[in-house]
Amino acid sequence: MRTRxxxxxxxxxWLATGSTAAAQVFTGRIDITVVDSxxxxxxxxxxxxxxxxxxxxxxxxxxxxxxxxxPPGTYTVTATLDGFADYKNEAVVVGTGVSVPLKVTMxxxxxxxxxxxxxxxxxxxxxxxxxxxNVTLAELQNIPNARDxxxxxxxxxxxxxxxxxxxxxxxxxxxxFTAKGANFSExxxxxxxxxxxxxxxxxxxxxxFDFDAFQEISVTTGGADVQSATPGVRLDFVxxxxxxxxxxxxxxxxxxEDLQANNMPADLAxxxxxxxxxxxxxxxxxxxxxxxxxxxxxxxxxxxxAYGKTDVRIRTLTDVLDRTVxxxxxxxxxxxxxxxxxxxxxxxxxxxxKFGRGASATRPEETTYNQTGPxxxxxxxxxxxxxxxxxxxxxxxxxxxxxxxxPRGGLAAGKEPYVDDGGVWHNSHLFFSTTxxxxxxxxxxxxxxxxxxxxxxxxxxxxxxxxxxQWPGSKIITYWDGYPDLFVKVARESRxxxxxxxxxxxxxxxxxxxxMTLILGARWDRQTSSLLSTTVPGVPGxxxxxxxxxxxxxxxxxxxxxxxxxxxxxxxxENRKTQARASYSMFASQLPAADAGxxxxxxxxxxxxxxxDTNGDRTAQLNEILFDxxxxxxxxxxxxxxxxxxxxxxxxxxxxxxxxxFLVGMDHELMPNFAMSASFTWxxxxxxxxxxxxGVTSANYRQTGxxxxxxxxxxxxxxxxxxxxxxxxxxxxGGREAVNREGYHQRYYGFEISxxxxxxxxxxxxxxxxxxxxxxxxxxxxxSVQDPTVTPxxxxxxxxxxxxxxxxxxxxxGGSGKSQIYLIAPKYQFVANGLYQLRWGINVGGNYVMRxxxxxxxxxxxVAAGDPLGRKTVLLISDVGEDRLPTVxxxxxxxxxxxxxxxxxxxxxxxxxxxxxxxxVLGRQYNHRFARNAPGGTGFGNTLEIMNPRIARxxxxxxx
Numbered sequence: 001m002r003t004r005x006x007x008x009x010x011x012x013x014w015l016a017t018g019s020t021a022a023a024q025v026f027t028g029r030i031d032i033t034v035v036d037s038x039x040x041x042x043x044x045x046x047x048x049x050x051x052x053x054x055x056x057x058x059x060x061x062x063x064x065x066x067x068x069x070x071p072p073g074t075y076t077v078t079a080t081l082d083g084f085a086d087y088k089n090e091a092v093v094v095g096t097g098v099s100v101p102l103k104v105t106m107x108x109x110x111x112x113x114x115x116x117x118x119x120x121x122x123x124x125x126x127x128x129x130x131x132x133x134n135v136t137l138a139e140l141q142n143i144p145n146a147r148d149x150x151x152x153x154x155x156x157x158x159x160x161x162x163x164x165x166x167x168x169x170x171x172x173x174x175x176x177f178t179a180k181g182a183n184f185s186e187x188x189x190x191x192x193x194x195x196x197x198x199x200x201x202x203x204x205x206x207x208x209f210d211f212d213a214f215q216e217i218s219v220t221t222g223g224a225d226v227q228s229a230t231p232g233v234r235l236d237f238v239x240x241x242x243x244x245x246x247x248x249x250x251x252x253x254x255x256x257e258d259l260q261a262n263n264m265p266a267d268l269a270x271x272x273x274x275x276x277x278x279x280x281x282x283x284x285x286x287x288x289x290x291x292x293x294x295x296x297x298x299x300x301x302x303x304x305x306a307y308g309k310t311d312v313r314i315r316t317l318t319d320v321l322d323r324t325v326x327x328x329x330x331x332x333x334x335x336x337x338x339x340x341x342x343x344x345x346x347x348x349x350x351x352x353x354k355f356g357r358g359a360s361a362t363r364p365e366e367t368t369y370n371q372t373g374p375x376x377x378x379x380x381x382x383x384x385x386x387x388x389x390x391x392x393x394x395x396x397x398x399x400x401x402x403x404x405x406x407p408r409g410g411l412a413a414g415k416e417p418y419v420d421d422g423g424v425w426h427n428s429h430l431f432f433s434t435t436x437x438x439x440x441x442x443x444x445x446x447x448x449x450x451x452x453x454x455x456x457x458x459x460x461x462x463x464x465x466x467x468x469x470q471w472p473g474s475k476i477i478t479y480w481d482g483y484p485d486l487f488v489k490v491a492r493e494s495r496x497x498x499x500x501x502x503x504x505x506x507x508x509x510x511x512x513x514x515x516m517t518l519i520l521g522a523r524w525d526r527q528t529s530s531l532l533s534t535t536v537p538g539v540p541g542x543x544x545x546x547x548x549x550x551x552x553x554x555x556x557x558x559x560x561x562x563x564x565x566x567x568x569x570x571x572x573x574e575n576r577k578t579q580a581r582a583s584y585s586m587f588a589s590q591l592p593a594a595d596a597g598x599x600x601x602x603x604x605x606x607x608x609x610x611x612x613d614t615n616g617d618r619t620a621q622l623n624e625i626l627f628d629x630x631x632x633x634x635x636x637x638x639x640x641x642x643x644x645x646x647x648x649x650x651x652x653x654x655x656x657x658x659x660x661x662f663l664v665g666m667d668h669e670l671m672p673n674f675a676m677s678a679s680f681t682w683x684x685x686x687x688x689x690x691x692x693x694x695g696v697t698s699a700n701y702r703q704t705g706x707x708x709x710x711x712x713x714x715x716x717x718x719x720x721x722x723x724x725x726x727x728x729x730x731x732x733x734g735g736r737e738a739v740n741r742e743g744y745h746q747r748y749y750g751f752e753i754s755x756x757x758x759x760x761x762x763x764x765x766x767x768x769x770x771x772x773x774x775x776x777x778x779x780x781x782x783x784s785v786q787d788p789t790v791t792p793x794x795x796x797x798x799x800x801x802x803x804x805x806x807x808x809x810x811x812x813x814g815g816s817g818k819s820q821i822y823l824i825a826p827k828y829q830f831v832a833n834g835l836y837q838l839r840w841g842i843n844v845g846g847n848y849v850m851r852x853x854x855x856x857x858x859x860x861x862x863v864a865a866g867d868p869l870g871r872k873t874v875l876l877i878s879d880v881g882e883d884r885l886p887t888v889x890x891x892x893x894x895x896x897x898x899x900x901x902x903x904x905x906x907x908x909x910x911x912x913x914x915x916x917x918x919x920x921v922l923g924r925q926y927n928h929r930f931a932r933n934a935p936g937g938t939g940f941g942n943t944l945e946i947m948n949p950r951i952a953r954x955x956x957x958x959x960x
Contacts, residue, residue: 026096026097026190026192026193026218026236026237026238027068027069027070027071027072027096027097027193027238028070028071028072028094028095028096028097028098028099028100029066029067029068029069029070029094029098029099029100030049030066030067030070030075030077030092030094030099030100030102031064031065031066031099031100031101031102032047032059032064032065032066032067032077032079032102032103032104033062033063033064033101033102033103033104034047034059034063034064034065034079034081034104034106035063035103035104035105035106036084036105036106036107036108037105037106037107037108041059041062041063042059042063042081042084042106043059043060043061043062043063044058044059044081045058045059045063045079045080045081045084045104045106046058046059046079046080046081047059047065047077047078047079047104048077048078048079048080049067049070049075049076049077050075050076050078050244051070051073051074051075051076051092051243052070052071052072052073052075052215052241052243053069053070053071053075053241053243054243054244054299055067055336057385057388058388060388060389060448062450064448065388066391066446066448068391068446069383069391069393070094071094071215071238071241072094072095072096072134072136072137072215072216072238073093073094073137073215074090074091074092074093074094075092075093075094076088076089076090076092077089077092077102077104079104079106081106083108083109084106084107084108084109085106085107085108085109087104087105087106089102089104093758095134095136095216095218096132096134096216096217096218096236096238097130097132097134097218097220097225097236098125098134099125099126099127099128100122100125101122101125101126101127101576102122122576122669123669123672123673123674123675123756123758124576124577124578124579124667124668124669124675125579125667126517126569126571126576126579127510127517127519127569128223128569128579128581128667129223129224129225129519129567129581129583130220130222130223130224130225130228131220131221131222131223131663131665131677131679131681131752132218132219132220132221132223133155133156133157133218133219133220133221133754133766133768134216134217134218134756135152135155135216135217135218135219136216136758136759137214137215137216138758138759138764138835139764139766139833139835140152140211140212140214140216140217141212141957142764142835142843142845142894142896143833143834143835143845143846143847143894144845144846144847144892144893144894144909144911144912144913144953145847145892146165146166146167146168146169146170146171146913147168147171147211147253147287147310148165148168148170148171148172148208148209148211149205149209149217149235149237150163150165150170150174150175150177151165151171152217152219153175153177153219153233153235154177154831154849155766155768155831155833155847155849156179156219156221156768156831157221157752157753157754157768157769157770157829157831158179158180158221158681158750158752158770158772158829159177159178159179159219159221159233160177160178160179160772160823160825160826160829160851161175161176161177162175162176162177162813162818162821162823162854163175163818163821163922164888164890164920164922164947164948166282166890166913166914166947166948166949166950166951167255167282167285167892167911167913167914167948167951167953168255168282168285168287168310168312168953169280169282169285169312169314169948169951171285171310171312171324171326172208172310172312172324172325172326172352172354173324174204174205175818176203176811176813176814176818176821176823177233177823178774178811178823178825179221179232179233180221180222180231180681180683180748180750180772180774181231181659181683181685181746181747181748181774181809181825182230182231182232182233182659183203183232183811184203184204184232184811184813185202185203185232185589185590185592186202186203186230186231186232186233186589186590187203187204187230187232187233187234187235188203188228188229188230188232188233188234188235188590189204189205189206189235189237190234190235190236190237191207191209191237191239191348191377192237192238192239192332192346192348192379193236193379193381193395193442194377194379194395194397194399194440194442195440195461196375196377196399197590198401198436199436199438199463199465199500199502199590199591199592199593200434200436200463200465200467200592200593200594202590202592202593203232205235206375206399206401206436206438207348207350207375207377207399207401208326208328208350208352209237209328209350210289210306210307210308210326210328210330210350211287211308212249212251212289212291212306212308213239213240213291213306213308213328213330214237214238214239214240215238215239215240215241216238217235217236217237217238218234218235218236218238219233219234219235220233220234220235220236221233221234222585222661222663222679222681222683223567223583223585223663224519224521224565224566224567224583224584224585224663225565226455226506226507226508226521226522226523226565227457227506228585228587229504229523229525229563229587229588229590230587230588230589230590231587231589231659231661231683231685232590239304239306239330239332239346239348240291240293240304240306240332241293241302241304241332241334242293242294242295242296242302242303242304242332242333242334243293243294243295243302244294244295244298244299244302245294246292246293246294246295246960247292247293247294247959247960248290248291248292248293248959248960249290249291249957249958249959250289250290250957250958250959251287251288251289251290251955251956251957251958252286252287252288252955252956253285253286253287253288253909253953253954253955253956254285254286254287254953254954254955255282255284255285255286255951255952255953255954256282256283256284256285257281257282257283257284259951259952259953259954260281260282260949260950260951260952261917261949261950261951262278262949263279263914263917263918263919263946263947263949263950264277264278264279264919264946264949265919268919268943268946270937271937271942271943272317272361272937272942272943272944272945272946273317274315274316274317274318274319275318275319276315276319278949279317279946279948279949280314280315280316280317280945280946280948281314281315281948281949282312282313282314282315282948282951283313283314283315283321284311284312284313285310285311285312285313285953286309286310286311287308287309287310287311288308288309289306289307289308289309289328290306290307290308291304291305291306291307291330292304292305292306293305293332296333299336300335300336301333301334301335301336302333302334302335303331303332303333303334304330304331304332304333305329305330305331305332306328306329306330306331307328307329307330308326308327308328309325309326309327309328310324310325310326311323311324311325312324312325316359316360316361317360317361318359318361318364318365320356320359320363320364320365320368321355321356321359321365322354322355322356322357322359322368323354323355323356324352324353324354324355324357325352325353325354326350326351326352327351327353328348328349328350328351329347329348329349330346330347330348330349331346331347331348332344332345332346332347333345333346339385340384340385340386341382341383341384341385342382342383342384343380343381343382343383344379344380344381344382345378345379345380345381346377346378346379346381347376347377347378347379348376348377348379349374349375349376349377350374350375351373351374351375352371352373352374352403353370353371353372354369354370354371355370355371356368356369356370356408357369357370357371357405358429361424361936361937361938361944361945362422362423362424362425362938363424363425363429364424364425364426365408366407366408366409366426366427366428367407367408367409367417367425367426367427367428367429368407368408368429369405369406369407369408369429370405370406370408371403371404371405371406372403372404372406373401373402373403373404375399375400375401376399376400377397377398377399377400378397378398379395379396379397380395380396380397381393381394381395381396382394388448389447389448389449390445390446390447390448391445391446391447392443392444392445393442393443393444393445394441394442394443394444395440395441395442395443396440396441396442397439397440397441397442398437398438398439398440399437399438399439399440400437400438401435401436401437401438402433402434402435402436402437403433403434404431404432404433404434405430405431405432405433406431407428407429407430407431407472408428409427409428409429409472410428410472411428411431411470411472411473412472412473413472413473413474414473415427415428415472415473416428416471416472416473416474416476416477416478416619416620417429417430417471417472417477417478417619418477418478418479418480418618418619418620419477419478419479419480420480420483420618420935421480421482421483421930421931421934421935422930422934422935422936422938422939423925423927423930423934423938424935424936424938426618427472427619428472429472430469430470430471430472431468431469431470431471431472432467432468432469433467433468434465434466434467434468435465435466435467436463436464436465436466436593437464438461438462438463438464439461439462440459440460440461441459441460441461442457442458442459443457443458443459444456444457445457451511451512451513452509452510452511453509453510453512454507454508454509454510455506455507455508455509455510455521456505456506456507456508457504457505457506457507458503458504458505458506459502459503459504460501460502460503461501461502461503462499462500462501462502463499463500463501463502463593464497464498464499464500464593465496465497465498465499465500465593465594466495466496466497467494467495467496467594468493468494468495469493469494469495469604470493470494471491471493474539474540474541474621474622475490475491475492475493475539475545476488476489476490476619476620476621476622477489477490477491478611478613478618478619478620479862480618481610481862483613483618484612484613484614484616485610485611485612486610486611486612486613486620486624487608487610487611487632487862487871488608488609488610488611488620488625489606489607489608490539490542490545490606490607490608490609491539491604491605491606492536492537492538492539492545492548492605493536493537493602494536494602494603494604494605495534495535495536495602496531496534496594496597496600496602496603497531497532497533497534497550498529498530498531498532498593498594498595498596498597499529499530499532499593500527500528500529500530500591500592500593500594500595501526501527501528502525502526502527502590502591503525503526503527504523504524504525504526505523505524506521506522506523506524507521507522507523508520508521508522508565509521515570515571515572515574515576516568516569516570516571517567517568517569517570518567518568519565519566519567519568519569519583520565520566521564521565521566521567522562522563522564522565523562523563523565524560524561524562524563525559525560525561525563525588525656526558526559526560527558527559527590527591527656528555528557528558528559528591529555529556529557529591529592529593529594529595529596530552530553530554530555530556530596531550531551531552531553531554531556531596531597531599531600532550532552533549533550533551533552534549534550534600534602535547535548535549535550535602536548536602541622542607543642544607544631544634544637544639544642545605545607545637545642546642546643548601548602548605548643548645549601549602549645550600550601550602550603550645550647551601551645551646553596553599556595556596556598556599556651557591557595557596557651557654557738559588559591559655559656560656561588561655561656561658563585563586563587563588564584564585564586565583565584565585565586566583566584566585567581567582567583567584568581568582568583569581577668577669578666578667578668578669579666579667579668580664580665580666581663581664581665581666581667582662582663582664582665583661583662583663584660584661584662584663585660585661585663586658586659586660586661587658587659587661588656588657588658588659589656589657589658589659589689591656595738598647598649598651598691598738599646599647599649599650599651600647601636601644601645601646601647603636603647603649604635604636605635605636605637606633606634606635606636607631607633607634607635607637608631608632608633608634608870608871609625609626609627609629609631609632610625610626610629610632611624611625611626612624612626631868632870632871633867633868633869633870633871634734634869634870635734635869635870636648636649636735637733638733638735639733640733641733647735648732648733648734648735648736649691649735649736649737649738650694650735650736650737650738651737651738651739652737652738652739653739654689654738654739654740655687655740656687657685657686657687657688657689657740658685658686658687659683659684659685659686660683660684660685660686661681661682661683662681662682662683663679663680663681663682664679664680665677665678665679665680666678670755672760673757673758673759673760673761674755674756674757674758675755675756676753676754676755677753677754677755677756678751678752678753678754679751679752679753680749680750680751681748681749681750681751681752682747682748682749683747683748683749684745684746684747685745685746685747685748686745687740687741688740688741688744688745688746688798689738689739689740689741689798690738690739690741690794690797690798690799691736691737691738691739691796691797691798691799692736692737692739692786692797692799693724693728693729693732693734693735693736693786694729694732694735694736694737695728695731695732696724696728696729696786697782697786698781698782698785698786698787698788699782700724700725700728701722701723701724701725701786701787701788702722702723702725703720703721703722704721704722704723704865704866704867705720705721705865705866706718706719706720706721707719707721707860707863707874707876709876709928711858711876711928711940711941712941713856713858713940713941714858714876714877715877717876717877719790719874719875719876720788720789721789721863721865721872721874722787722788722789722865722867723865723866723867723868724787724867724868724869726868729868729869734868734869736797741783741784741798742780742783742784743778743779743780743781743782743783743784744776744777744778744779744780744783744784745776745777745779746774746775746776746777746809747774747775747776747777748772748773748774748775748825749773750770750771750772750773750825751770751771752768752769752770752771753768753769753770754766754767754768754769755767755768757834759835762836762837763834763835763836763837764834764835765832765833765834765835766831766832766833766834767830767831767832767833768829768830768831768832769828769829769830769831770826770828770829771827771828771829772825772826772827772829773825773827774808774809774824774825775806775807775808775809776801776804776805776806776807776808776809777805777806778803778805781805785803786799787799787800788803789865789872789874790802790803790804790874790875791859791872791873791874791875792810792812792822792857792859792873792875792880792926793810793811793812793822793857794810800873802857802875802878802879802880804878804879807879807880807881808824808825808855808880808881809824809825810822810823810824810855810857810880811823811824818923820923820925820926820944821854821922821923822854822855822856822857822880823854823855824854824855824880824881824884826851826852827852828850828851828852829850829851829852830848830849830850830851831848831849831850832846832847832848833845833846833847833848834846835894840897841897841898841899841900842895842896842897842898843894843895843896843897843898843907844894844895844896845893845894845896846891846892846893846894847891847892848889848890848891848892849888849889849890850887850888850889850890851887851888852884852887852888853884853885853886853887853888853920853921854884854885854922854923855880855881855883855884855885856880856883856884856885856924856926857875857877857880857883857926858875858876858877858883858926858928859873859874859875859876859926859927859928860873860874860876860927860928860929861873861874861927861929862929876928885920885921885922885923885924886920886921887920888920888922888947889916889918889920890913890914890918890947891914891915891916892911892912892913892914892915893911893912893915894909894910894911894912895909895910896908896909896910903960904958904959904960905958905959905960906956906957906958907955907956907957907958907959908955908956909953909954909955909956909957910952910953910954910955911952911953911955912950912951912952912953913950913951913952913953914947914948914949914950914951915950916950917949917950918947919946919947919949920946920947921943921945921946922945922946922947923943923944923945924941924942924943924944925938925939925940925941925942925944926940927940928940
């Protein structure tokens, strides 16, 4: 009774606190039932657990023992009871987010004093609620890969990544990715249970990682787990930990130009081959570091630490050096304070320095960035066991994040950027700086009673943002428009100060009924974004861009969502070797921390003019702007009142977008340590957000012309474009409103199948296949389409795109040199990796990825449509889903030799990436505005990027 009263008090206290930052799964568990040889339960048996975490507990009245919050790894389970032979199992494998059901059968004590169990750990989780891929330490270390999390993601069925990382050529860059209809902004990142998602660049991680610090990586793409808030990919990274057994690892990996082939076709060598004629290349790659863990006081106090450094140097098509240096430190200490109380502290520092960020065929050296700025994480954790029924865990974390992008060309006058008629930037680029310190509190609990397990939790997160963006010199950016004619953009400094708060409460009940398990759950999330006051200076010479101040707006946007979950699993046989499952889940999108900046007067402010370069310096000066030709467009200003202190934009009762998911699947254990899984997922995405012009509908647009032509890439085309009636925006100055999109929804369905063989009998493997379909639907175009002009992708305001009912959803990537990659759900995707241990310590491993190519949305931008708000981008083809780049094939191979030296093992690795030296096209120039004979080989239809060539990597690892 006291336990129930205490539980109720804890729940009431949490609920009264108010509110989100989703609790995350980064540990596993073992659920033990102790029985005799007849199947009768044995209460009171003492069960001991040894491994990455050591503890013990007596079996309760139902003969059950639950070991929760276990770091991934292999454990030894021992059971003792008077009158019975001792039980011991040394091969209980625990994964991230996995419930291991273990039946401990104890025979009557006779001649034998101990039963040594040889049976393998079950590979089917009878309580499985998610579609999750667990990448173990054995795979991370023994399968050839480019050693970053995004490479791991591309081996997960249904996940599509925006680049191909050959041997580390893209390491240190944040890849964008999609999965099951959820775009990049829905992804969540968690490091040892602490959310480290960058809530400004929503879906990105706030840090980079030391690959060898991980014990396991878990990638979840769907399912009814009540701890998952969003429909996006959930990544859980679990760092190693100290144990009673000292352990350590040291490594060094190396590549350079001498270990690299040439895959540049002769017909491309002159256009994208650069000075070497060989294209994008790795100049040098080095990765080294170590980790060490063990007991400070055996059975009481443990510690672990790690250091790692990765130095990647690549050469672009124009022979510009792009160098990335990642330096990471980590430390963990845990202590068993008492039989019921366990505490821990974690420190992590991820520092990225980048020299030449953004380098590409269109971004020469002076327009690239130098990036600086570390992320520091401090975490405290306490776990408390109240009797045999109540388990509580609290985590408290501070993540201090910030970085700066400084253009290498500088910010001085005379360094104003310009873009030539080939689309190539010159002189310099913009400056950006941000600070984003965040605070996290997570409290989770499990309560067992009879057939019920109640899981509950509360989380709170504060995420402020202070970001500034400015252009060099006079703030004039020049675009050639058939030089010496110019299209001129003038940009005021942008500064956003925002403060976001995230809170959530969740509860679920797992009801076990023989072969069937029923999961009922729900979560409540509250997300808010507030605008803080700030001032930015005006642009001299431009009265439309004076100094302005943004006023404070508390809770400018608020999401309150109630999200139910329902799951059902059923074992089709007595041995639980075949498991059927079904679930329904409702997810909500996560709110960007700086979303309130949409209504800031200090947000990005632009005006556009025409100009002519009369002095031949290739950029526009004040006296070269054709003011008499009139304003050619504007954004986030009121031309009739440029000193207006309130933004022209507004929020209109916007609510969180929702995703409804139905999932059915089956898991089957083929043999010990080898299981298959199949899932079908259907999703319906409603309440999508967009930012249409205030008070404007498609009826306010009129056709002002058409783009016509006939190209080999597009065939014949005749595409109309439209302009808004100036009278329709006269009172609103072209302001936009953030609102939910009526008459519109998206739909996803996909099938995936996977097979996983744990490391045993000298081999391991993981395979996966998926087929995906993600479409958008316009049930009422009068409400869901404003500007009928078709574009390649939805754009910043989510108002554009192909606008084809039942057509594919297109995501355009926007960072790390990949802004012209268009992700469309792949209709087919296959991944396979494995390792086989031959005689004499020789190991052979491989990693194969195959998927449908990216989209090719041929278009033309800067079309003069007569629209008062600016020029248009027009899509030239009708079905972007059918026009794809070639299928990507990538095979990586490892040949290794292991030398056993007592407890230590020395591994020599020879890896070869892109073994077949494929030259698969990854990007083209889709913009018809650039003529085929444009300078620098960047003209329409030209190939701009192919896969990096074959390269070998030499590695040396020592572990014990």
